[in-house]
Amino acid sequence: MTAARIFCVRDFGAIGDGLALDTAAINAAIEAAERxxxxxxxxxxxxxxxxxxxxRSRITLELGEGAVLEAADPARHDGQYDAPEPNAHDAYQDFGHSHWHNxxxxxxxxxxxxxxxxxxIQGLGLTREGPGAPWSRDHVGDRPLSMGPAEVLSAAALTAEQAAMSGQGNKAVALKNARNVVIRDLTVLKGGHFAFLLTGVDGLLMDGLRIDTDRDGIDLDCVRDARLSNLRVNTPNDDAIVLKTSFALGERRSTERIRITGCRVSGFDMGTMLDGTxxxxxxxxxxxxxxxxxIKLGTESNGDFRDIEIADCLFERSRGVAIETVDGGVIEDIIVRDIVMREVTTAPIFLRLGDRRRGPEGTTVGAMRRITxxxxxxxxxxxxxxATLAGLPAHPIEDVGLSDIHLTYGGGGTATDAGRTVPELPHAYPEPSMFGVSPAHGLFARHVRGLTLENVVFATETPDARPDIMLDDVD
Structure with a gap:
């Protein structure tokens, strides 16, 4: 960004008292800067x-020291959020992913x-809700098995749900088809469905953010050339940092050349990361x-993921790292290194190649290879x-290297657990719990070609009757 003129929103009529609506003044300042x-x-x-x-382009929006931008509530304040713009490609991802203007x-x-x-940014007036994807299949795979079967809505009911979103805001920040974006040194409390939804962004730097929110923290969807560093993201109800390749832009587009370094993610009670408790x-x-x-790759995975590194990160009271492709995308050349996890609430490592195929006609099963x-x-x-690596019988995960890994589990597994038959569930939504209690206490791998373990240690705090490792159709 070159040196530029300063436009103070107070010069355009903003009051900044938390009572008067300052929407028009802030937008007027942005328009003046654009001109x-x-x-x-x-x-x-x-x-x-x-x-x-x-x-607008060539604009820096700065929230100064002591500035709070509060999302208004259309139920209490005189106004509405911009309407969700039409999207002819909204069938294969939920409402929140398919719109940006709201x-x-x-x-x-x-x-x-x-x-x-x-x-x-305080998203007090935002909603975390929104309709699901109206895709035409049987809706198996729409949501985790832990929630029970998905409700298949009639066209009229879905239309009513979508209409009910008009006037509401369900994201703190949303960018579509943007280039050269910098987001840094902000704090976000309660960001709606997504604190940040960044779709089709080329060239992104996110640094020094603190996000404490009630659903997703950061969603990078079809993003290329991004660096995320020094982020603190607390999201007990959903993913903290998640990379996706949905069909929201009407084409299969990749997420690639992403570096996530020096970040801390957690699942503490919402709001208590920021207050320190x-x-x-x-x-x-x-x-x-x-x-x-x-931190997760997937679940939306119509496009490919490649050349992604997650390094020097801390997971606290959260699920482990998840790498998932179920909608036809190829995941390849992924490095996860120098990671510390404390109080892991499901599997510490979860790789899943599935066959949901929530995408246009002709979508095929994807692939996963070269994961380190x-x-x-x-x-x-x-x-x-x-730790679970689960491919499909005709579509194995390929070339996975695990090295210098030490996993300590709670223990307590039984001989009955060790004898379980694990279902395949090719079409199910991918979560570690989908397969039930693991038949091994350390590593369960199925349908994998080219698996290497070097200096991998599995420990338990109490005795466990299951074997360390169970392999099924693994070379």
């Missing part, structure tokens, strides 16, 4: 109540933009498995779920 060829739009100290803010801050087709702190009263996520808060995980230490692991 000037770019600029820095500043929210100084104060509380700014707002509906949708529309980003957000507190949104931009489409913008370039050279920045959102910077040190101020805060790190509460543990919530035990289950909405899917009825234990709290989430992890090294220098990973995990303690306090839920003993029900071993």
């Amino acid at each position: 000037a060829g770019g600029g820095r739009v500043v929210l100084p100290a104060g509380r700014y109540l707002s509906f949708s803010i529309r980003l 957000s507190l801050i949104w931009g489409e087709g913008v370039h050279d933009v920045a959102l910077i702190g040190p101020g805060m 790190c509460g543990r009263t919530q035990d289950l996520s909405p899917d009825l498995d234990r709290v989430t808060g992890r 995980i090294r220098n990973l230490v995990a303690t306090g692991i839920d003993p029900r779920y071993a």
Whole structure:
């Protein structure tokens, strides 16, 4: 970003008292900066109540020290969020993934933009809800098995659910088809369905963020050339940092060349990461498995994932790392290294190649290959779920290397657990709990070609009658 003029929102009529709506003033400042060829739009100290803010190219939106941008509530305040724009390609991902304009801050087709702190976004008026995907299959795989079968809505009921979202905001920040984006040094409390939904973004830097929210933290969907560093993300109800390749842009597009380094993810009670208390009263996520808060690739996986590194990260009271392709995408050349996990609420490592195929006609089974995980230490692991690598009989996971790994489980597994027959469930939503209690306490691998273990240690805090490792159709 080049040196640019400063546009203070108070000069455009913003009050910043938390009572008056400042939407028009903030958007007027952005429009003035755009007419000037770019600029820095500043929210100084104060509380700014707002509906949708529309980003423009060559704009830096700065929340200064002591500035709070509060998402207005259409049930209490006089206004609405921008309507969710039409999307002819909304069949294969849920409502939240398919629309961007219904957000507190949104931009489409913008370039050279920045959102910077040190101020805060409070999404108090956002909703975390939204309709599911209206795809035409039997809806097996729409949600985790732990929640029971999905309800198949009639066309009229789905239309009513979508209409009910009009006027509501369900994301704090959403960008579509953007280039050269910087997001840094912000704090986000309660970000709606997604604190950040970034779709089709090329060239992204996210650094120094603190996010404490009630659903997803950061979703990178069909994003290329991104660096995420020094992030603290707490999401007990959903994923903290998740990479996806949905069909929301109407084409199969990859997520590639992504570096995630020096980040901390967790599943403490919502809001308690920011206040420092790190509460543990919530035990289950909405899917009825234990709290989430992890880093994941998938579940939306129509496009490919390649050249991705997750390094020097800490997982606290969260699920482990998950790498999943179930909608036809290829996952390849992934490195996970130098990871510490404490109090792991499901499997510490979960690789799944499945056959949901939630995509256009002709979608085929994907592939997963060349996955390297090294220098990973995990303690306090839920003993029900071993590290799991699960391909399909005709579509094995290929070339997985596990090295310098030490996993400590709670123990307590029985001989009955060891004798379980694990179902294949090719079409199911991928979660470690989908297979039930693991028949091994350390590693369960099935349908894998080219598996290497070097200096891998499995330990238990109490005796466990299951074997360390169980392999089924593994070379």
